[in-house]
Amino acid sequence: MNGVKISAVGHYAPAAILTNEDLEKTLDTSDEWITTRTGMKRRHIASEDQATSDLCIAAARNALRNGKLASSDIDCYIVATSTPDYAFPATACIVAAQLDAVGKPAFDMEIACSGFIYGLTLASSLIRAGVYSRVMLIGAESLSKIVDRSDRSTAILFGDGAGAVVLEAAAENSFLSSELGADGRRPETLCLLGGGSRRPFTAESLEAGEQYLRMEGREIFKFAVTKMIESTGIALQRANLKKSDVSWLIPHQANKRIIDAAAKYLEVPEERVIVNIEEYGNTSAASIPIALSEAVTAGKIKAGDIIVFVGFGGGLSWGAVTWKWA
Ligand code: COA
Numbered sequence: 001m002n003g004v005k006i007s008a009v010g011h012y013a014p015a016a017i018l019t020n021e022d023l024e025k026t027l028d029t030s031d032e033w034i035t036t037r038t039g040m041k042r043r044h045i046a047s048e049d050q051a052t053s054d055l056c057i058a059a060a061r062n063a064l065r066n067g068k069l070a071s072s073d074i075d076c077y078i079v080a081t082s083t084p085d086y087a088f089p090a091t092a093c094i095v096a097a098q099l100d101a102v103g104k105p106a107f108d109m110e111i112a113c114s115g116f117i118y119g120l121t122l123a124s125s126l127i128r129a130g131v132y133s134r135v136m137l138i139g140a141e142s143l144s145k146i147v148d149r150s151d152r153s154t155a156i157l158f159g160d161g162a163g164a165v166v167l168e169a170a171a172e173n174s175f176l177s178s179e180l181g182a183d184g185r186r187p188e189t190l191c192l193l194g195g196g197s198r199r200p201f202t203a204e205s206l207e208a209g210e211q212y213l214r215m216e217g218r219e220i221f222k223f224a225v226t227k228m229i230e231s232t233g234i235a236l237q238r239a240n241l242k243k244s245d246v247s248w249l250i251p252h253q254a255n256k257r258i259i260d261a262a263a264k265y266l267e268v269p270e271e272r273v274i275v276n277i278e279e280y281g282n283t284s285a286a287s288i289p290i291a292l293s294e295a296v297t298a299g300k301i302k303a304g305d306i307i308v309f310v311g312f313g314g315g316l317s318w319g320a321v322t323w324k325w326a
Contacts, residue, residue, distance in 0.1 A: 004124045005167070005172070006165050006323075006325075006326070007134075007166050007167070008069065009297070010062025010065070010066055011161065012055055012059040012161065013290070014045055017044055017045070019041065020042075020156075023155065027152040027155060028152060029152045039255065039257070039275070040156065040281045042279055042280070043159025044160055044280060045144045046144055046145070050142070052081050052085055053079075053095050055141075055142065056091065059138055059293075060095060060138055060164045062164065069166060071099035074104065074134050074135065075134050075135060076105045076126065077096040077106040078136070078138070079095060079109070080116050080137070081139070082141065082285065084110075092138075093106045093107075112190070112284060112314030112317060113254065113313025115139055115285030116285050116286075118317075119139065120167075120323075121178040121180060121319070121321060124174075124175035124178075127169050128173070130169075134167070134168045135167045136164060136166055138165075139162065139286040141160060143160060143283065143284060144159065147213055148209060153215070154217075156281075158281055158283070158284070159280050161280055162290070163288070163289025163290040164289060165289055165292065165293075174323050177236075177239035177321070178319065178321045179238065181318050186316075189215070189220065189314075189316060190314040191214055192213055192214070220254075224254060225262055228258070228318070229262055231310060231312075231318050231319055231320035232266055235320040239322045243268070246268055246306055246307075247301075247306045248273075248300070248301060248308070249262075249268045249273045249310070250291050250292055251273070251274075251275075252287050253288075254277075255282075256277050266308075287311075288311055301325050306322065307324075308323075
């Protein structure tokens with residue numbers, strides 16, 4: 001067996017909801033502006049005592065239940081996140097321990113909104129190489145904790161949540177191709193400036209708001225559309241697939257207009273694009289696995305369907321994976 005398949009999915013979103021109407025009360029913005037410019041209506045927001053590991057654990061438990069698996073059946077735990085519980089240790093270590101899987105390997109991947117695409121490539125490769133038989137990959141974020149609630153250009157965009165998939169060895173191979181890329185020449189295009197080794201927190205940096213996410217929205221918009229199209233095209237070519245072979249496009253949920261522009265170019269009709277941005281906003285590394293989990297739970301995805309997962313984000317980074325659902 002040197003194939004891999006996704007054998008179970010699960011997701012979790014915190015109960016508290018922040019609507020466009022709520023945002024209207026605190027910011028110079030409107031439901032109309034947010035809806036037409038982004039497609040967003042609501043975001044789920046973690047409570048004060050919920051950290052990213054808590055969201056991961058809830059999503060992972062759902063995936064284990066759906067797959068009728070015990071946490072000890074998983075050989076390795078990977079969490080893709082840019083909002084970890086701590087700078088270190090890895091959030092995945094905390095997640096595995098809370099799931100009663102102490103002793104199993106567990107690590108984080110930090111590649112912002114591309115985290116799930118990179119993680120899918122890595123986890124599939126580990127399984128196909130025979131290193132592990134089953135890997136739990138979780139994309140999770142608590143972006144509300146690093147958003148400046150007084151900045152209307154970012155506060156409207158981000159939400160919290162987690163999506164988990166169990167990947168396992170299979171006779172047939174679902175992982176058809178991957179195209180990943182990164183360009184770190186201008187990290188500040190989308191970043192959390194403070195708190196790292198370059199700019200440790202000081203009273204002055206906190207005063208300057210360096211604990212909050214920063215973004216050059218227009219630059220990212222153009223980059224996102226270009227890279228979604230380019231990376232999907234390369235991934236399709238690598239798998240010997242045509243645009244018309246695509247059953248489902250599951251894109252990173254950053255902006256409905258970005259998704260529409262890419263889907264139009266890729267000639268994927270609207271009803272074949274999984275979009276849940278209205279409900280969750282942008283949940284970074286969690287957005288693709290949440291969308292997948294919802295689509296599978298709704299019975300949309302059938303055996304043999306060809307899925308394109310495509311994402312982009314901080315780094316800057318991007319990637320696409322083509323997948324045959326088993
Ligand atoms: N409510 C009302 N007006 C707003 C606003 C808000 N929440 N946010 C910005 N504006 C204003 C701007 O100040 C600007 O006003 P001006 O023309 O008087 O200067 C105007 O709206 C247009 O701003 P602009 O930035 O050009 O809007 P846009 O159509 O590009 O939409 C984003 C802004 C952020 C929604 C859009 O650029 C985007 O989604 N970019 C990608 C972001 C992203 O995906 N980030 C995560 C990557 S993983």
